[in-house]
Amino acid sequence: MKRVISLLLLGAGVSGAAEYKAGVARQIITPDKPIHLSGYASRNRPSEGKIHDLFAKALAIEDSRGERVVIVATDLIGLPRPISETIAARVLKQYRLPRERLVLNSSHTHTGPMIRNNLEILFDLSAEERARMGEYAQKLTDQLVTLVGAALGDLSPADVSFGNGSAPFAANRRQAAKAAVQIGVNPGGPTDHDVPVLKVVAPDGKVRAVLFGYACHNTTLTGEFYQFSGDYAGFAQADIEENHPGVNAMFMALCGADQNPNPRSKLELAQQHGATLGAAVRKVLSGSMTPVKGRIRAAFQIVDLNFAHHTRETFEGRVNDQNVWRVRNAKVMLQLYDERRPIRQYPYPVQAVAFGKDLTLIALGGEVVVDYVLRVKKEYGAKGMIVAGYSNDVMAYIPSLRVLKEGGYEADTSMIYYGQPGPWAEDVEERIFAAIGRLMKRVR
Numbered sequence: 001m002k003r004v005i006s007l008l009l010l011g012a013g014v015s016g017a018a019e020y021k022a023g024v025a026r027q028i029i030t031p032d033k034p035i036h037l038s039g040y041a042s043r044n045r046p047s048e049g050k051i052h053d054l055f056a057k058a059l060a061i062e063d064s065r066g067e068r069v070v071i072v073a074t075d076l077i078g079l080p081r082p083i084s085e086t087i088a089a090r091v092l093k094q095y096r097l098p099r100e101r102l103v104l105n106s107s108h109t110h111t112g113p114m115i116r117n118n119l120e121i122l123f124d125l126s127a128e129e130r131a132r133m134g135e136y137a138q139k140l141t142d143q144l145v146t147l148v149g150a151a152l153g154d155l156s157p158a159d160v161s162f163g164n165g166s167a168p169f170a171a172n173r174r175q176a177a178k179a180a181v182q183i184g185v186n187p188g189g190p191t192d193h194d195v196p197v198l199k200v201v202a203p204d205g206k207v208r209a210v211l212f213g214y215a216c217h218n219t220t221l222t223g224e225f226y227q228f229s230g231d232y233a234g235f236a237q238a239d240i241e242e243n244h245p246g247v248n249a250m251f252m253a254l255c256g257a258d259q260n261p262n263p264r265s266k267l268e269l270a271q272q273h274g275a276t277l278g279a280a281v282r283k284v285l286s287g288s289m290t291p292v293k294g295r296i297r298a299a300f301q302i303v304d305l306n307f308a309h310h311t312r313e314t315f316e317g318r319v320n321d322q323n324v325w326r327v328r329n330a331k332v333m334l335q336l337y338d339e340r341r342p343i344r345q346y347p348y349p350v351q352a353v354a355f356g357k358d359l360t361l362i363a364l365g366g367e368v369v370v371d372y373v374l375r376v377k378k379e380y381g382a383k384g385m386i387v388a389g390y391s392n393d394v395m396a397y398i399p400s401l402r403v404l405k406e407g408g409y410e411a412d413t414s415m416i417y418y419g420q421p422g423p424w425a426e427d428v429e430e431r432i433f434a435a436i437g438r439l440m441k442r443v444r
Contacts, residue, residue: 019293022200023060023154024209024248027147029074030054030228031113031136036129038077039110040223041122041325041417046129047113051229051267052238054112056144057250058151059200059209061160061355063296069101069353070148071211071361073250075230076106078367078394080117081347083141090145095152100300102148103351103363105252106390107233109218111225115140118394121328121419158200158208161289162359162384165195165280169232169273170216171262172370174408181408185262191215192255192373195277196386197284198292198359209248210240212281213386215256215370220270232261235274240281249281253390257367257397258410290384294356297443303435304345306425312337314422329416343421349392350435354443359384362436363391364398369410371400375433380440396420401429 030053034046054075062068070091079087088099114120116137125133172189174181192215200209218231230237233251240249261273315337318330336342351363362376368389376387389398396418397410404411404426412423 018157018159018203019064019291020158020160021062021155022158022160022208023151023156024058024200025147025150025154026055026057026248027143028053029056029076029140029143033132035113035132035136036123036125037111037226037228038114038119038122039219042223043226045226047228048226049228051111051227052234054228054230054234055237056147057248058147059211059248059250060151060155061296062155063294065295067296068097068152069103069296069298070097070151071103071250072105072144072147073211073252074104074106074144075109075234076112077108077110077115078106078118078390079104079392080115081393081395082117083115083137084392086141087144091148094145095149097148097152100298100351103353103361104392105363105388106394107218107230107251108253108367108390108394109229109231109233111221111227111229111231113228119417121325121332121417157203160292160355161199161201162292163197163284163287163289165197165284166193167195167214167277167280168193169261169276170214170256170259172258173260174258174403174406174410181406183260183409190370190374191259192370195280195284197281197289199285199289207244207247207285209250210244210281210285211250211252213252213254213388214277215254215373216259216261217256218253220261220264220273221267222265229270232270232273232277235271236277236281239275239278243278243282244285252386252388255364255368255370255373255387255389257389258369258403290358292355292358294358296353296355298351298353299439299442300349300351301435301439302347302349303431305348305428305431306345307343307421308423308425310342310421325416329419332419333421346395346420348432350432350439351392352436352439352443357444359386360444361386361388363388364432365391365393366396366398367394367410368398369400369403371402372398372432376436398432399424399428401426404428
C-alpha cells in the first residue's frame with residue numbers, strides 16, 4: 001500500500017511539473033551620442049536626447065527534449081540582413097543555437113536610430129555621421145549576441161500560456177485619391193486589431209515575461225520629433241512592466257505596414273495608444289489563458305523574390321529628377337549596372353516556430369501589409385497564431401498582390417528610400433505563401 005501511495009504521489013508531482021524552461025534578458029540600446037533618427041526623410045538633424053530609453057529584450061524557451069528557441073525584440077526601425085546574419089552566425093558559434101531557432105524582431109519605431117545598411121538613402125550623411133552609425137551598429141551587434149546568451153543562461157522551469165485581446169487604434173492608411181492611392185485614413189480598409197499575448201510564469205506563480213504584438217505602424221510620433229523613444233510600443237511595454245513589477249514585457253511588430261495609429265502626431269497620443277495597448281494586454285493576463293505545451297519545432301528558409309523588370313534606361317531618366325531621393329536611388333542603380341550586377345532578386349527570410357499544436361509563430365521579413373496576416377489566419381486558422389513582420393531583415397515593404405496592383409507608397413514609392421530598383425514582381429505574395437506552406441508542413 002505504501003508503494004502504491006508513493007507511486008501516486010510521484011505521478012502527481014510529474015504531472016504538475018512545468019512544461020518548459022524559460023529565460024529572460026534585457027539591455028538598454030539607446031545611443032550614447034547624437035545620431036540621425038530613421039523613418040522620416042523630412043528630418044534634417046541628429047537626435048536630441050530621449051523621451052525614454054530604447055531596449056532589446058530576449059525570451060528563451062526550452063522544451064523537455066532540450067529544443068530551444070530565442071525571440072529577440074528590439075526598439076528599432078529594423079535589423080538589416082548583414083547585421084542579422086552576423087548575429088545569427090555568432091549565436092550559432094557561441095551558443096550552438098541554429099538559425100531557425102533565433103527570431104529577431106523590431107518594433108519599427110520611427111524615433112529610433114538609423115541602422116547601418118537600412119534606409120541610408122534618406123540622408124546625405126557626413127563621414128563623421130556614417131562613422132558614428134557604424135560604431136553604433138557594431139556595439140548593437142555585440143549587445144544582441146550577449147543578450148541571447150544571457151537569456152539562455154537564465155533558463156529555469158516555467159509554464160507558458162496564450163490568449164488574445166484587441167486594441168482599436170490601428171487604421172488602414174491606404175486612402176483612394178484621383179491620381180493614386182495616398183497615405184491617409186481609410187475606415188473601410190482591411191485591419192487586424194488582434195493583440196496576441198504570450199505569458200511565461202515561474203512555478204511560484206510569478207509572471208516573468210509577457211510577449212505581445214500588434215499590427216500597426218509604430219509611428220504616432222512623426223517627423224518633427226527628434227528624441228529617442230519606442231513610440232506607442234515603448235509606452236505599452238512600460239505600462240505592463242509598471243503594473244507587473246519584475247516582468248520583461250516584449251513587443252513584436254506584426255503585419256501592419258499599411259496601418260497607422262489614429263490619431264497621431266502628438267506625444268500624448270503615443271502615450272494614449274501605449275496605455276490602450278497595455279490595458280488590452282493586462283486584460284488578457286487577468287483572464288483565462290490557454291496552456292501552451294509540446295515540442296518546439298522551428299524552420300527557416302530564404303526565398304528569392306523577383307523585382308519587376310527594369311533596364312538601365314529606367315534609371316537614366318531619373319538622374320535629373322527634382323526629387324533628391326529618386327536621384328540618389330538612380331545613381332546607386334546605375335553604378336550597379338556599370339558593375340554588371342543590377343539587382344534582379346532579393347533573398348527574403350521566412351521563419352516558423354511551433355509550440356506543440358497550441359501556438360505557431362510565423363516571422364516574415366520586411367514591412368508586411370495586413371493582407372498577409374488575414375490570409376494566414378484564413379488558410380491555417382486564427383487560433384494560436386502570431387504572424388509577425390519586421391523579422392530577421394527589413395529590406396522593403398512587402399505588398400500583397402492587391403496592394404501591388406493598386407499602387408501607392410507601400411507598393412512602389414517606398415522602394416526608392418530602401419535603395420531597391422523598383423516594385424516587386426506580381427508573384428511576390430505567392431512566392432512568400434509557398435514558402436510559408438513548406439515551413440508549416442515541417443513544424444506542425
